Amino acid sequence: MCMQVDASVGFEACENESCIATLAYTDSNLLKNYIMTPSHRFKLPGLLLAALIGIFLLQSCASTQSEETSIEVSLTSDGPYFAGANSFMNDFSVDLSALVSSKALQVEDIASVKLSKASIELPDGEELSFDQFNSASLQLVSDDAPMTSFAIVNPIPEGASGAIDMVVSESAEATDFFKQQSFTILLDLDFKEDDYRDQMSVTTRLTFNVEHK
Amino acid sequence: MKTYITVLLAALFSMTSLLSLAQKDGDQLVGIWEPSNGKAKVKIEKIGSKYYGKIVWLKEPNDPETDKPKVDKNNPDENMRSTPLRGYRILKDFEYTDKKEWSEGTIYDPENGSTYSCTIKLTDPNTIEIRGYIGISALGRTDVWKRLKMPKKK
Numbered sequence: 443m444c445m446q447v448d449a450s451v452g453f454e455a456c457e458n459e460s461c462i463a464t465l466a467y468t469d470s471n472l473l474k475n476y477i478m479t480p481s482h483r484f485k486l487p488g489l490l491l492a493a494l495i496g497i498f499l500l501q502s503c504a505s506t507q508s509e510e511t512s513i514e515v516s517l518t519s520d521g522p523y524f525a526g527a528n529s530f531m532n533d534f535s536v537d538l539s540a541l542v543s544s545k546a547l548q549v550e551d552i553a554s555v556k557l558s559k560a561s562i563e564l565p566d567g568e569e570l571s572f573d574q575f576n577s578a579s580l581q582l583v584s585d586d587a588p589m590t591s592f593a594i595v596n597p598i599p600e601g602a603s604g605a606i607d608m609v610v611s612e613s614a615e616a617t618d619f620f621k622q623q624s625f626t627i628l629l630d631l632d633f634k635e636d637d638y639r640d641q642m643s644v645t646t647r648l649t650f651n652v653e654h655k
Numbered sequence: 656m657k658t659y660i661t662v663l664l665a666a667l668f669s670m671t672s673l674l675s676l677a678q679k680d681g682d683q684l685v686g687i688w689e690p691s692n693g694k695a696k697v698k699i700e701k702i703g704s705k706y707y708g709k710i711v712w713l714k715e716p717n718d719p720e721t722d723k724p725k726v727d728k729n730n731p732d733e734n735m736r737s738t739p740l741r742g743y744r745i746l747k748d749f750e751y752t753d754k755k756e757w758s759e760g761t762i763y764d765p766e767n768g769s770t771y772s773c774t775i776k777l778t779d780p781n782t783i784e785i786r787g788y789i790g791i792s793a794l795g796r797t798d799v800w801k802r803l804k805m806p807k808k809k
Binding site for chain 2: 529531576577579583584585588589594596611612613614626632
């Protein structure tokens with residue numbers, strides 16, 4: 443990400459999000475003094491190093507931008523449900539043109555996609571309670587990318603209502619899923635007891651951090 | 656012209672039948688299986704076009720150290736270590752190869768947190784050989800799993 447580099451000569455890289463490097467010499471003779479003054483001659487390698495790091499950061503910042511995007515998907519499952527993990531799922535169609543607000547992306551523009559937040563919520567008006575479940579775990583799956591676990595909540599807090607936040611994996615990458623036309627979101631809900639309903643649904647809200655060109 | 660259409664339809668029908676047969680063969684893996692050590696039972700199911708196996712029963716469901724249900728405490732990702740082992744998908748992404756074999760998948764060993772490449776071979780309708788390996792198939796270990804027969808409904 444963009445970082446501020448403030449070397450001793452005032453070399454500043456990546457100002458705000460525009461990532462424009464500006465050379466701000468606070469004193470026009472500073473460079474000359476650094477080179478010419480014998481007592482400061484040893485600082486020349488440091489100066490060059492700072493300049494190189496600045497150029498590197500400038501290039502990195504210019505090549506990718508980072509934006510967050512959120513999706514909300516209703517996941518369903520057909521009953522009956524037996525005690526233990528039952529799978530709720532739904533397909534999600536990837537629309538790269540609307541994935542981020544700044545531009546319509548192409549597949550080759552995507553550098554990295556990571557899940558940053560995940561929550562689940564039970565629908566209103568149905569006699570469902572989070573107290574019926576021990577835990578919930580979230581995976582993404584598709585024909586062309588390996589199934590990957592992204593978030594977990596275990597145990598589900600007693601008496602929880604509304605939306606429950608999940609703990610998100612620090613390493614799982616969603617990039618390959620967003621390079622496809624669609625993927626499946628799969629939530630495993632661990633039932634405490636058998637439940638003989640015909641169908642249930644759970645809403646999941648996922649926020650992804652998208653790095654793109 | 657009529658002959659061409661007939662041939663085309665026949666070819667299309669044959670292809671559909673072959674695909675359907677291959678799909679049916681692949682589904683022979685679906686069911687509940689027991690590894691040779693008897694420590695767990697694994698339910699293999701199909702999601703999309705691939706096969707996945709999750710733990711549905713554990714001989715020792717609770718961790719003796721905590722006396723709570725076992726979790727994936729060896730997961731390399733610290734944030735995911737609270738995932739319960741019951742319900743955990745240890746077999747992932749298997750594709751049917753049409754010779755009573757499923758490949759391209761992985762098997763996860765919760766006892767050390769490692770994931771291995773894996774192939775599955777159906778040796779008879781109720782027996783599979785599961786081979787986990789690192790890199791090449793020769794460097795691995797094979798385990799024999801038996802299908803769990805469910806009692807018939809009366």
